[in-house]
Amino acid sequence: MLTVGDQFPDFDLMACVSLEKGKEFERIDAEWLKLNREKKGWLVVFAWPKDFTFVCPTEIAAFGKLNEEFADRDAQVLGFSGDSEFVHHAWRKDHDDLRDLPFPMMADSKHELMRDLGIEGEDGFAKRAVFIVDQNNEIQFSMVTAGSVGRNPKEVLRVLDALQTDELCPCNWTKGEDTLDPVKLLAGE
Template structure:
């Protein structure tokens, strides 16, 4: 699996986005569109499941906070854009997602990142990618355990300080000053 310090692979995928189930739009997206901003890229195993929509909706509720930090949220699985479209129309928590659901139907991106599971589905992985296309954070959880998008946002905040952040640090709190720590201040 690619991890911190690795270059996030270039990609071009179809996806679905839109303000409501009646106005969903299918279109092509690419890494080029987001090359000068932070990206929060998360994978879920498959559509029409149980844990996945809880995470997707939670990322959606925090989308404005990610956007305030110049970070684009991008969610994807190996399902097609047509399956994503049907799921968004079927599931009330997904109808108004403010970010695209991307279709890695050929599994090229999940293979390049090393997050295709032995069962052929995407692992429950998340990557925070900086504006230079370098992975700054990666995490995979068991398929039965949903991620915490607030923790991903907290990590993004810490990364964007470009300073040393202690355990459980939150935006607005003091960062660590190694000079002061070494001098006993």
């Protein structure tokens, strides 16, 4: 699995971006990222195993509810699984919590992105992974959980806040709290 310090791989995927007729699908590629990253320098990319399951929609909806907070921190949220954009569309239409998602649901139908990231499971499905990628396309945070355990998008937001301070942040640090000053710590202050 790619981790901190690795470059996030290039990708070119179709995505379900809306339920509005004629505006359902969009290609998410290097050009799209360039245009969107001029506004938002950071990426938060997360993968879920498959659509029409039980844990996955709870996470997707939770990322959706925090989308504005990620945007306020200049971060673009992108989600994906190995399902097609048409399956994503059907799931969004079928699931109340997914209808108005504010970020693209990308379709990694050929499993290229999940393989490049090293998160394709032995069962052929994406592992439950999340990556925070900086303006230089370098991964600054990566995490994967067991398929039965949902992630905490608020923790991903907290880590993004900490990364954006470019300072030392203690355990459980939250935005607005003091960061660590090594000079003062070494002086015993």
